Amino acid sequence: MITFLLAIVLLIAAYFTYGKIIERIFGVKENRQTPAYSMKDGVDYIPMGTNRNSLIQLLNIAGVGPIFGPIMGALYGPVAFIWIVVGCIFAGAVHDYLTGMISIRNKGAHLPQLAGKFLGRPMKHMVNFVAVLLLLLVGTVFVTAPAGLIFDLIGGGVGLSVIIGLIFVYYIFATLLPVDKIIGRIYPILGALLLISAVGIGVMLIATGAPVPELTLQNMHPGGEAIFPILMITIACGAISGFHATQSPIISRTTQNERNGRKIFYGMMIVEGIIAMIWAAAAMSLFYGTDLAALINSGGAGLVVSEVAFTLLGAVGGTLAVLGVIVLPITSGDTAFRSARMIIADYIKLPQLKIASRLWVALPLFVVSFILTNMDFTILWRYFGVTNAAISAIALFVGAMYLGIQYKNHWVATVPAVFMTMVALTFIFSAPIGFGLPMTVSYVLAGTGTAALTGLFAWKMKLNRAEKEFELDADTTEKAA
Known part of the structure; x- marks a missing residue:
């Protein structure tokens, strides 16, 4: 229990310490007009309050990642706590803050545009x-996961395919309508439900004196799976997730002032890390090693969610907790499709003021996603995981380049970018869904590839620094919002 409580304290303290350091390095300009005002269009660019934006950002980035991932990561034992805390503070929250703030400085640009600008045009494509592939995988995973939870909650009273269809209908409306019509109105309420359910589980762990294991570096995974890189792939959203880089621009287009960025971007990632810690601790304390593995094998992480919720909170509280978990993937799935629509529209330069234009882009996405729902969830999750890691590395390199061009401390982003590059490449070389090579060979190849990519990054930074007219930020009016 001491390890668990200390981890929560470290996460909260990081917001007030390391979060401020990152904010100071970036250099907030409170008098700079944000895209919410300079590009206001009534659809995607709409000024919204900080608390509202914070809850929307939390729901956008959370999904089932900080719950299902830590539950599966709990198989490794307390070493998972280290990854959640260190990854969240020094990688995930930095990743989210920099992508959100750089997007604000560049008219709410999405990651492909930012990658093209700072890392070179080929990177944009x-x-x-x-x-878009990641967002399709996310959208699909976040249809099948909540559909299964709803199906179990109502005892199979409604067919699974019907539930999936209803979720898709909601996604279509949330993707096409202006951001303040559905997302801006119901997300704060759903965010409160999410927080209440997570806090309820955490409080009951402490109140009941649950036997949360203390810190050890031992790998307790029953199958003997390697901690590196599989733990980092499994626990993504609770530590660092490239998916967040696709979500932050949604809120960068509704943020009223740059000073709100630390709370919205860095702060909400810290909250997600706390949620991940709670669920990892619950899984470890209530189900030991092989018992947890058997439960996951028989009913997936969703079954563990139900067992934890009803064991700790009873019938009523357990139902509310499961509803809170159901909310997470649904409220990330809809914004995944919304982000995909916005990215494609930006790429082909198709204005989104008319609903017909939005529909033209969105419908093919839903068709492809519906087809993908027939794939096995575990396979989908692994593909999602490695794509997620790759995108996070790219987003961190964008952040590092932005800081490096200005001769600011880019190492706060460069170090986690290099680490996540090594994670992604090692997994690609070693995993059965990749090349399936021996782990030793994979380490060597991944290390060589990481070194080469890091060298290219350093070379590109030197070129960008030498370009005197490099347009770091998009022009806007220096006016208080």
Whole structure:
């Protein structure tokens, strides 16, 4: 229990300490007009309050990642706590803050545009494809996961395919309508439900004196799976997730002032890390090693969610907690499709003021996603995981380049970018869904590839620094919002 409580304290303290350091390095300009005002269009660019934006950002980035991921990561034992805390503070929250703030400085641009601008034009095309692929995988995963939870909650009273269809209908409306019509109105309420359910689980862990294991570096995974890189792939959203880089621009287009960025972007990632810690601790304390593995194998992480919720909170509280978990993927799935629409529209330069234009872009996405729902969830999750890691590395390199061009401390982003590059490449070389090579060979190849990519990054930074007219930020009016 001491390890668990200390981890929560470290996460909260990081917001007030390391979060301020990152904010100071970036250099907030409170008098700079944000895109919410300079590009206001009534659809995607709409000024919204900080608390509202914060809850929307939390729901956008959370999904089932900080719950399902930590539950599966709990198989490794307390070493998972280290990754959640260190990854969240020094990688994930930095990633989210920099992508959100750089987007604000560049008219609410999405990651493909930012990658093209700071890392080179070829990266724009590659990242555009990978980002849309990631969002399709996210949208699909976040249809099947909540559909299964709803199906179990109502005892199979409604067919699974019907539930999936109803979720898709909601996604269509949330994707097409202006951001303040559905997302801006119901997300704060759903965010409160999410927080209440997570806090309820955490409080009951403490109140009941649950046997949360203390810190150890031992790998307790029953199957003996390697901690590096599989733990980092499994626990993504609770530590660092490239998916967040696709979500932050939604809120960068509704943020009223740059000073709100630390709360919205860095702060909400810290909250997600706390949620991840709670669910990892619950899974470890209530189900030990092989018992947890058996539960996951028989009913997936969703079954563990139900067992934890009803064991700790009873019938009523358990139902509310499960509803809170159901809310997470649905409120990330809809914005995943919304982000995909916006990225594609930006790429092909198609204005989104008319609903017909939005529909033309969105419908093919839903068709492809519906087809993908027939794939096995575990396979989908692994593909999502490695794509997620790759995007996070690219987003961090964008942040590092933005800081490096200005001769600011880019290492706060460069170090986690290099680490996540190594994670993604090692997984690609070693995993069965990749090349399936021996782990030792994978380490060597991944290390070589990481070194080469890091060298290219350093070379590109030197070129960008030498370009005297490099347009770091998009022109806007220096006017208080």
